[in-house]
Amino acid sequence: MKTVFVTAATAERKWYIIDAAGKPLGRVAVKVASILRGKNKPTFTPSQETGDYVIVINADKVAVTGRKRQNKMYYHHTGFPGGLKDYSFDELIDRNPVSPMEIAIRGMLPKGPLGRKLFKNVKVYAGPNHPHAAQMPIAIDL
Template sequence: MKTFTPKSDDLTHDWYVVDATDVVLGRLATQVATLLRGKNKPTFAPHADSGNHVIVINAGKVALTGNKLGKELYSHSGRPGGLRRDTYAKLLTTNPERIITSAVRGMLPKNRLASVQMGRLHVFEGSEHPHTPQKPTIFEITQVSQQAK
């Protein structure tokens, strides 16, 4: 069996819109990470950049299960004393884009290709986005939070 290597003509970067309203954070992150890597395409290869652009709208309406509102999200600037920690409850009101971005980053591989794929993630708090000229297709996540019903 030979390893499939896509040519540069095979690599296309499609645009998708994902609505995060009442979708559990983990389910949203796995679907977005799959789209960013391009695993939904038949020409997928782990070493090739066949990923898509993903626009996540309504990031402020994402559902958090369990006791995640009290959980903290850490980041470090790399400078002495640069540790920053914020609770998910605070981030949900002030910066919900950071919650989704960190969840998706954790589900991508830890290599140089992941930073390129993270550059194709566009997260917006509201329902408006400036990427309408690219004509993105809507990607529907059918499983919504049971708590939101």
């Protein structure tokens, strides 16, 4: 019996859709990162891009527990001296509603070229509408 080695060119790709409304931020991000890596497939290869595409809708209605809306901080440095910017979860949702979800997903992917390539396979939208109906995404319930 031979071992089947699947490459990015020969991998079978599907589209999935996840509704994040009312779901915990971390739980959604873990599921999305796992699907992007391809860990839900028997042909998972750590060094290859064999995962699927994921659409996340209602990212602005994601749930966080406790006082994380006011106390959870996101940091960004402009590159200039004294340029450290910080935003709470609420401030970041007001500025860019999809940013907390994207940051959480990106943090769970590998660092380097593979992670940057995998992150291009996730599409995050603040509302319930998305332009990917032609791909016929499969709904995943968490």
